[in-house]
Amino acid sequence: MTLNAALLQADKDLDVSLNRLFELLRIPSISTRPENAPDCRKAAEWLTATLTDTGFEASVRNTPGHPMVVAHIKGPADAPHVLFYGHYDVQPVDPLNLWHSDPFEPAIVTTPSGEKEITARGAADDKGQLMTFIEACRALKTTCGTLPLNVSILLEGEEESGGENLLPFLQANKDELKADVALICDTNMLSGGKPAITTMLRGMTGEEVTLTAAKRDLHSGMYGNAARNPIQVLCDILSDMRDGATGRVTLPDFYEGVPVIPEETRAQWCEIASETGDSLSPVGLSIPAGEAGYSALEQTWSRPSFEINGISGGYEGEGFKTVLPSKASAKVSFRLVGDQDPEKIRTAFRAHVLARLPADCTAEFISHGGSQASMVSPDMPFLPPALAALEAEWQKPAAITGCGGSIPVVTEIQQALGMTSLLIGFGLDDDRIHSPNEKYNLSSFHKGIRSWIRVLYALTGQAPA
Amino acid sequence: MTLNAALLQADKDLDVSLNRLFELLRIPSISTRPENAPDCRKAAEWLTATLTDTGFEASVRNTPGHPMVVAHIKGPADAPHVLFYGHYDVQPVDPLNLWHSDPFEPAIVTTPSGEKEITARGAADDKGQLMTFIEACRALKTTCGTLPLNVSILLEGEEESGGENLLPFLQANKDELKADVALICDTNMLSGGKPAITTMLRGMTGEEVTLTAAKRDLHSGMYGNAARNPIQVLCDILSDMRDGATGRVTLPDFYEGVPVIPEETRAQWCEIASETGDSLSPVGLSIPAGEAGYSALEQTWSRPSFEINGISGGYEGEGFKTVLPSKASAKVSFRLVGDQDPEKIRTAFRAHVLARLPADCTAEFISHGGSQASMVSPDMPFLPPALAALEAEWQKPAAITGCGGSIPVVTEIQQALGMTSLLIGFGLDDDRIHSPNEKYNLSSFHKGIRSWIRVLYALTGQAPA
Incomplete structure (x- = not known):
């Protein structure tokens, strides 16, 4: 009592x-x-x-x-x-x-x-x-x-x-x-x-990559086509990070240590989603953009992700400049679940970049920390x-x-x-x-x-x- | 006399x-x-x-x-x-x-x-x-x-x-x-x-594209995976602009009106290149990055190109922010040769972007002019x-x-x-x-x-x- x-x-x-x-x-x-x-x-x-x-x-x-x-x-x-x-x-x-x-x-x-x-x-x-x-x-x-x-x-x-x-x-x-x-x-x-x-x-791995091609900014008329464009290289490399059809991150062994959510929990979440409404519509979105086969709630609560948090290169002001820049950079992060190892994933990302670097291009990396889920x-x-x-x-x-x-x-x-x-x-x-x-x-x-x-x-x- | x-x-x-x-x-x-x-x-x-x-x-x-x-x-x-x-x-x-x-x-x-x-x-x-x-x-x-x-x-x-x-x-x-x-x-x-x-x-078509996904910047922890990331979409679209293997621009009919350079002229250029030395090495580059099968000189003098002149999105300052941005934008240009029509190419680029826009993403375009070669x-x-x-x-x-x-x-x-x-x-x-x-x-x-x-x-x- x-x-x-x-x-x-x-x-x-x-x-x-x-x-x-x-x-x-x-x-x-x-x-x-x-x-x-x-x-x-x-x-x-x-x-x-x-x-x-x-x-x-x-x-x-x-x-x-x-x-x-x-x-x-x-x-x-x-x-x-x-x-x-x-x-x-x-x-x-x-x-x-x-x-x-x-x-x-x-x-x-x-x-x-x-x-x-x-x-x-x-x-x-x-x-x-x-x-x-x-x-x-x-x-x-x-x-x-x-x-x-x-x-x-x-x-x-x-x-x-x-x-x-x-x-x-x-x-x-x-x-x-x-x-x-x-x-x-x-x-x-x-x-x-x-x-x-x-x-x-979710845990996180934060990373920044800067690509350098020519040793100075070039005129895109004089060099366009022949000189390596680091923005293009960066886009190619980042585009390759997710499989377009499945939305899955393409790094080898990326999903190692990602737990399967029990059916019971998934069912509970499905109910929650139907009761609470879509988390996306308040921000003007309608379709979960990540891994196919998972609801928005599952994608953010239980699935790992790769996101580009910032990208920068060339001329970004008003109007136009025909520059072919020397450098381009991106800040990216992975959200991690289960036993995914933040440092293993950083290493895999760096290897992904280096494996796709064309001739005349170098990459520098900055770690922005990591934490386990x-x-x-x-x-x-x-x-x-x-x-x-x-x-x-x-x-x-x-x-x-x-x-x-x-x-x-x-x-x-x-x-x-x-x-x-x-x-x-x-x-x-x-x-x-x-x-x-x-x-x-x-x-x-x-x-x-x-x-x-x-x-x-x-x-x-x-x-x- | x-x-x-x-x-x-x-x-x-x-x-x-x-x-x-x-x-x-x-x-x-x-x-x-x-x-x-x-x-x-x-x-x-x-x-x-x-x-x-x-x-x-x-x-x-x-x-x-x-x-x-x-x-x-x-x-x-x-x-x-x-x-x-x-x-x-x-x-x-x-x-x-x-x-x-x-x-x-x-x-x-x-x-x-x-x-x-x-x-x-x-x-x-x-x-x-x-x-x-x-x-x-x-x-x-x-x-x-x-x-x-x-x-x-x-x-x-x-x-x-x-x-x-x-x-x-x-x-x-x-x-x-x-x-x-x-x-x-x-x-x-x-x-x-x-x-x-x-x-x-060469002539030119200059263009700017801004993609918008969510109606405001989001926290990448809370939304990462589920919310459409416009930087990722932009990278995917721009990466798709060139064929990785051949270096050719993928827009349909892009090479319409591109003249074939007579063999005699190509031979002359080959001689020029061997006499004047590589145009790339003074800027720290070594390999022509554009269309396979053309020298650096041919690529810049006689072949059309697509270049990304600027890209911007998300957090670009020092350090790191776990933002999933609402917008991302790029300034791009095409260098044109022969009878390529600058406005037809602008139209084809916009169609390329719009055809690849996923759900929840909109595109706005700004023309930065065009001129025929x-x-x-x-x-x-x-x-x-x-x-x-x-x-x-x-x-x-x-x-x-x-x-x-x-x-x-x-x-x-x-x-x-x-x-x-x-x-x-x-x-x-x-x-x-x-x-x-x-x-x-x-x-x-x-x-x-x-x-x-x-x-x-x-x-x-x-x-x-």
Whole structure:
């Protein structure tokens, strides 16, 4: 009955929980503005005090940038240990004139459709989301006197401004922060209020290539036809990167380590796509452009890609110049999934270019970094109970989703602590994060608290009572 | 015997001819510098006076820019009528510190190899060259009392600064300037002192294409694979423009109207190439990149080409951005030969692009103009006697050559007056035109005068005596 008691406590305390959130939202902790540095520290101190009040051993930890907050609370000795990550810093608020109310004076607004929304900068990203976890801990502590498992919390203040101090901090405090699983509350639900856990984040290989032919720019009348044109060579080489008929990347062994998505998951995604609508139509597109046989959602969540991110050569200004340039260059990237090796793929790309270089042409390469994809196996022990807990709260099946991009904290936690992250969040696509009039639905906050209570319980291995 | 008398007169008068050239070279008629506008007028007036003194009816003609000089002298009523074109304006002299002597104080310098060179801005381009013609007329007039044919002269003052007033002037004075053939002295001999007449100038079609896919730039993580990448589409389309194996342009009917170069001319060019050396090695290249089966010289003089002159899309700055851009664009040009129609080729290019546009992609085009190639038929009646006259003077066979670029005045004379031009010049590739220490070999000047005496005689149809 302890689970139900904690859920009831959360319901009963919602107004007090909201008051605490509002206090945090009133602190303008914009990490990128130097004049707000004291506010960032103030937010860290407020959180430390709040966590202490909740029963954690909490402290502000200085870094070369804004401080971290670290907190621990012990559960049963044999229970699992989770590390929760969130960030207390927020985006700037410009343009201020587009806000309907003061971004640092939170309010609850009822929309014409009857939805209640908490409006403020940081309401969703990430103060509202991180407070769902802290309030869940408080409800559990209040009702049971203790938490069902061991919980550590790490809150950073530089997520919106580069986050350069996170990785060194994780590395320096590895022993203290290492847990069985990381919980990250900085993602969205699916539309229609369907809960989701993001288990696939694509990795990346970034690369730049510059081709040189003649030793200086030439006149295209005097040399056109006879002199090698590096733009043409670049186009030929890049055109050869994808098979025109299948859309597949042509590098040898490129698809090595790409996992097959289980039919069950594909079916779930198919349903998601049909419920949420096409991801392409809002940007004026209609047809998935990549690999034949995969939906747009599958292409971005679970399939690797090759993209040209920039190309440059010759005369690019107004009008026309009959130049036959000496150089042409492109910035390209691969999005990686599964076990694809970012450096193997860089090597294969360079070999692809070099193998196609005609006479009189040389290539120079610049690496723009690489990171492996991160993927939570469907067999990972914490995943099924977490999905079940979310389903119990939202009364809808919880989905496993992917994310086309990478989320640096996931990679850094994996790298520094060797830990897998479960990305569970209650934001919605229309929360206007990073934009004027950011909001977080009151139901996201309330049911978010309840969700974490259920998830923390579920992760102990105890069946919900 | 009149030909020989005129040649002897030219030899005897060389010092006086040089003095006259020096007077012209001392006038800093830099057309692009507004402060030198009075000098441009002074050069026009000096030329008018000199031509009048030579026996021409000469006048300065105002235009919205620098003035033209027009002069006429009558020969026998049934003799042909030639129009000579030259330009009295010169390039700026910066950087002045690289000149070994005052660019507007001409001198004769003997090189270590014993060659005598006239040094000054404009010595070769084009004052020295145009004066070879005027001095030839003077020698003929002095010895014979009259010229062997009807001669008109047109000298402009804006060739180095856009030449916008030439075409309207030609059109407005069509009846006065129309002749049987135009003679243009603004080109070079082949190296080794081999005379040449340029009979082929390539035309051009200039075009710009911009492709648009999504309605805004996208994040390549979130959309990469699924969203159409316009840079990739552009590379695919441009790569398809040339056949990789043969180097031929793939547009349907592209080679329609491309003349076959007679074996005799090809053999001559082969000899030229072996004598002058590779045109590619000075710019760091070694292999002709265009159509298989043609030498570099053939590719630039007589074969049409497709070149990408500029390409642009996505992020082109330092470092890396994971953008999947909305737009990508390229500037391209075709060099045309023979009867290739610039507008038909533009239409074919646009059709090529549109036929390869995938779903979700649109194309916009900008025309950057077009001009037909100009080509003097080997059967053109004035060509064989002119070649023979040059061979007689230089004691080496005169070559027919091509030029990869277009020379606007040739096109404009064709367009406004319906006249063919013979391009005969005595410059050398090492004359440093447009650069510091411009020079014109004394032998170019002296034998240039003698060459024109022979050519004018030859064009009457009289065998040289």
